[in-house]
Amino acid sequence: MRLDGVGRRYGVGGPWVLRDVHLEVPARALLRVEGTNGSGKSTLLRLLAGIDRPSTGRITGRPRTAYVPERFPGALPFTAVGYLTHLGRVHGLRGPVAAQRATEWLERFGAAGHARTPLVELSKGTSQKVAVAQALLAEPELLVLDEAWTGLDRGARDVLDRAVAERVADGGTVVFVDHDPRRLEGAADARHRVADGRLLAGESGTVYGAVGPAGPRVIIEAEGAPGAAPDQLPGTGPALPGAPDIAAGPDGTTRLTVPAVHSDALLRALLTSRPPWHIRSVMAAPRPDEPADQPGSRAFAPGPGTAPDATPPSIPTPPPAPNSDQGYLP
Numbered sequence: 001m002r003l004d005g006v007g008r009r010y011g012v013g014g015p016w017v018l019r020d021v022h023l024e025v026p027a028r029a030l031l032r033v034e035g036t037n038g039s040g041k042s043t044l045l046r047l048l049a050g051i052d053r054p055s056t057g058r059i060t061g062r063p064r065t066a067y068v069p070e071r072f073p074g075a076l077p078f079t080a081v082g083y084l085t086h087l088g089r090v091h092g093l094r095g096p097v098a099a100q101r102a103t104e105w106l107e108r109f110g111a112a113g114h115a116r117t118p119l120v121e122l123s124k125g126t127s128q129k130v131a132v133a134q135a136l137l138a139e140p141e142l143l144v145l146d147e148a149w150t151g152l153d154r155g156a157r158d159v160l161d162r163a164v165a166e167r168v169a170d171g172g173t174v175v176f177v178d179h180d181p182r183r184l185e186g187a188a189d190a191r192h193r194v195a196d197g198r199l200l201a202g203e204s205g206t207v208y209g210a211v212g213p214a215g216p217r218v219i220i221e222a223e224g225a226p227g228a229a230p231d232q233l234p235g236t237g238p239a240l241p242g243a244p245d246i247a248a249g250p251d252g253t254t255r256l257t258v259p260a261v262h263s264d265a266l267l268r269a270l271l272t273s274r275p276p277w278h279i280r281s282v283m284a285a286p287r288p289d290e291p292a293d294q295p296g297s298r299a300f301a302p303g304p305g306t307a308p309d310a311t312p313p314s315i316p317t318p319p320p321a322p323n324s325d326q327g328y329l330p
């Protein structure tokens with residue numbers, strides 16, 4: 001999914017809450033959204049979830065999406081299991097499958113004892129378990145979580161942490177906001193900050209830059225199995241994290257240029273494909289106004305000659321590749 005020049009304001013002539021947001025939402029990624037109170041995080045998440053529309057700009061390529069709102073509308077005329085089964089059907093599941101998943105998720109969250117309790121009688125914590133379960137049971141391609149951990153007991157928070165990891169491992173994308181800075185610490189592929197109506201991004205969360213055409217980009221030169229061409233990349237085109245520009249590189253390599261915030265997710269996709277791709281180099285792309293031999297174009301990896309002031313993106317450790325003698329760099 002992609003946001004191009006998206007803006008949102010409430011009411012005619014109201015102040016812009018979000019302006020000129022450019023964002024590529026890659027497949028198989030965990031994205032954190034941060035910002036101070038009232039900065040526009042929930043507004044952005046509602047746009048991503050598709051329950052609100054931009055005042056200006058375009059959102060394209062919407063995946064199958066599920067959303068946990070900041071506040072769950074609990075006063076609905078359903079029991080917990082009835083509501084979840086109903087939502088499962090709304091998400092396209094057949095009745096028996098929806099009912100089975102509803103029961104499984106209530107059990108997983110330790111709320112099976114409340115399956116037949118009307119929603120209005122549920123405690124805040126159990127109500128929140130139902131709110132989270134309705135999004136998870138659909139196994140969405142995009143899961144949007146707005147403070148979804150708030151109100152959950154410790155065991156349920158851990159269940160949600162694991163469910164998020166499972167979604168991403170299955171190829172889904174999870175976008176989340178949480179007031180706890182340690183939530184899913186170290187797991188996010190990218191962190192985005194809403195500030196002054198703009199969207200900023202950073203790999204580490206300490207340095208944020210503009211997201212969009214003007215934001216930093218990374219060039220990955222990779223080599224596939226013998227004879228592999230760019231169109232044989234795993235999940236070609238927009239399905240690859242960050243929707244990289246793909247071109248032929250030197251010495252038979254394939255050159256993928258991607259927004260820097262998505263480089264980790266793209267590297268992971270290449271390294272974990274079967275057979276895995278060799279990563280030959282990872283370098284910062286020169287900015288449009290920068291000559292190609294300036295520091296921004298130096299290779300991050302591998303080996304000597306790496307710019308001392310350049311921070312390499314962290315390359316995830318790939319799982320062992322059966323029947324493969326291919327190595328990994330760096």
Ligand SMILES: Nc1ncnc2c1ncn2[C@@H]1O[C@H](COP(=O)(O)OP(=O)(O)OP(=O)(O)O)[C@@H](O)[C@H]1O
Binds near residue numbers: 039041044
């Ligand atoms: N439906 C609405 N109508 C009018 N103004 C709104 C509406 N929703 C949000 N706003 C305003 O937009 C701004 C951003 O709100 P939003 O809820 O997106 O911020 P947030 O970063 O999620 O805040 P918090 O961390 O407090 O949840 C605020 O000034 C808020 O008052």
